[in-house]
Amino acid sequence: MDRIRYDSIGPARVMHLYDPSIPFHAWLVIDNTARGPALGGVRITPEVTPEEVARLARTMTFKSAIADLPLGGGKAGIVFDSRDPDTETVVRRFARLIADIGDYIPAPDMGSDETSMTWIRQETGRAVGLPADLGGLPLDQLGATGFGLAVCAETVCRHLDMPLAGARVAVQGFGNVGSAAARFLTQKGAVLVALSDRQGTAWNPQGLDLDAALAARASGDDPVAAAGGSLLERDAIFGVDCDILLPAATADVIREDNQQQIRARMVLEGANIPATLQAEKALAGRGVLVVPDVIANAGGLIMAEAEHRGADKDEAFRRIEEKLLSNTERILVQSQQEGRLPRQTAERIARQRVLQAMGNGGRPRAVQRLSTSSSSGSSRN
Numbered sequence: 149m150d151r152i153r154y155d156s157i158g159p160a161r162v163m164h165l166y167d168p169s170i171p172f173h174a175w176l177v178i179d180n181t182a183r184g185p186a187l188g189g190v191r192i193t194p195e196v197t198p199e200e201v202a203r204l205a206r207t208m209t210f211k212s213a214i215a216d217l218p219l220g221g222g223k224a225g226i227v228f229d230s231r232d233p234d235t236e237t238v239v240r241r242f243a244r245l246i247a248d249i250g251d252y253i254p255a256p257d258m259g260s261d262e263t264s265m266t267w268i269r270q271e272t273g274r275a276v277g278l279p280a281d282l283g284g285l286p287l288d289q290l291g292a293t294g295f296g297l298a299v300c301a302e303t304v305c306r307h308l309d310m311p312l313a314g315a316r317v318a319v320q321g322f323g324n325v326g327s328a329a330a331r332f333l334t335q336k337g338a339v340l341v342a343l344s345d346r347q348g349t350a351w352n353p354q355g356l357d358l359d360a361a362l363a364a365r366a367s368g369d370d371p372v373a374a375a376g377g378s379l380l381e382r383d384a385i386f387g388v389d390c391d392i393l394l395p396a397a398t399a400d401v402i403r404e405d406n407q408q409q410i411r412a413r414m415v416l417e418g419a420n421i422p423a424t425l426q427a428e429k430a431l432a433g434r435g436v437l438v439v440p441d442v443i444a445n446a447g448g449l450i451m452a453e454a455e456h457r458g459a460d461k462d463e464a465f466r467r468i469e470e471k472l473l474s475n476t477e478r479i480l481v482q483s484q485q486e487g488r489l490p491r492q493t494a495e496r497i498a499r500q501r502v503l504q505a506m507g508n509g510g511r512p513r514a515v516q517r518l519s520t521s522s523s524s525g526s527s528r529n
């Protein structure tokens with residue numbers, strides 16, 4: 149955990165959870181709660197690290213602040229393969245370990261979904277992104293983040309004076325975010341020329357068969373094969389000739405050593421922290437506009453906050469549209485005026501809001517004892 153960065157905002161708590169009976173490790177990072185409870189996803193992958201969870205928790209703090217939601221930022225990571233048949237047992241045990249961390253609200257992320265949120269809700273009494281029959285707004289099923297990304301794309305296109313209709317889109321990672329973004333973008337007239345998942349990239353400059361890819365994904369088949377076109381290796385997606393590149397998988401996939409392959413005019417960060425800061429700077433230097441995660445993929449968070457307040461689906465979509473449009477416009481204009489990257493401007497505004505809340509009665513909450521009453525091991529860093 150020596151690579152976790154601590155600063156004037158947080159993280160307030162870094163918890164290592166271990167259940168020897170399965171066994172599995174998990175991490176929970178509460179970055180900051182000055183503006184409200186820490187809402188953030190539960191990532192379940194074999195590769196997740198405490199550093200990744202801490203960076204993602206900070207992203208949530210900034211995303212909530214930029215969207216002006218009464219929330220802080222947190223994130224959990226369970227080191228496990230969510231395709232394993234023991235996933236339910238692991239998720240339920242994880243939920244019991246965090247049951248008394250009342251200012252963390254779990255939400256879906258990579259490897260978790262409405263079903264996992266139901267298990268967590270049953271064990272802890274809290275979670276968002278629940279199925280509709282439990283009174284939730286199933287944000288992945290509804291495509292909240294993908295919808296927001298399409299609004300963001302439309303706004304950036306207006307800013308660049310280019311039409312979204314006919315724009316060529318490449319989507320990396322055909323999961324909840326990537327598939328929904330592809331659906332909403334093509335509804336607005338964009339053309340899906342490439343999509344990738346773990347198994348490879350499908351590419352057709354004339355447009356892929358999105359319906360076939362969506363149907364394959366829904367039935368557990370391979371969307372890359374179903375989409376038609378040429379089959380390329382997985383990371384070939386970054387070099388595809390397109391207007392909009394939309395990373396929607398995992399962290400740090402765009403780095404200084406591969407950013408030069410990118411031929412898109414803009415990168416919309418559907419995933420959280422998909423690019424390193426050095427890569428974002430290099431892309432900006434080549435005239436590629438990068439809309440950072442804290443702006444572009446806020447749709448799911450906005451819907452989760454609406455669900456937490458008891459708002460309905462229509463209000464949630466309305467708020468996503470309003471906030472994505474105004475925040476994207478504001479960041480594009482302001483970053484241009486400041487001569488900074490959109491990320492730098494967005495994070496400066498977010499940091500200011502969080503610090504203000506910390507100083508103005510938004511007191512950092514009392515640090516809880518990290519050991520739980522269960523048999524788990526916990527440690528603070």
Ligand SMILES: NC(=O)c1ccc[n+]([C@@H]2O[C@H](COP(=O)([O-])OP(=O)(O)OC[C@H]3O[C@@H](n4cnc5c(N)ncnc54)[C@H](O)[C@@H]3O)[C@@H](O)[C@H]2O)c1
Nearest residue numbers: 258259293321322323324325345346396397419420445448
């Ligand atoms: N679900 C949301 O509403 C939401 C909101 C904001 C941000 N995000 C972020 O978006 C990203 C994706 O989340 P999701 O909910 O869609 O997860 P998901 O698990 O549904 O989808 C991720 C997809 O990416 C694929 N993938 C993994 N590694 C890959 C690689 N190297 N190349 C190509 N494909 C790869 C996986 O097979 C999977 O299909 C994450 O970074 C998440 O934090 C999600």
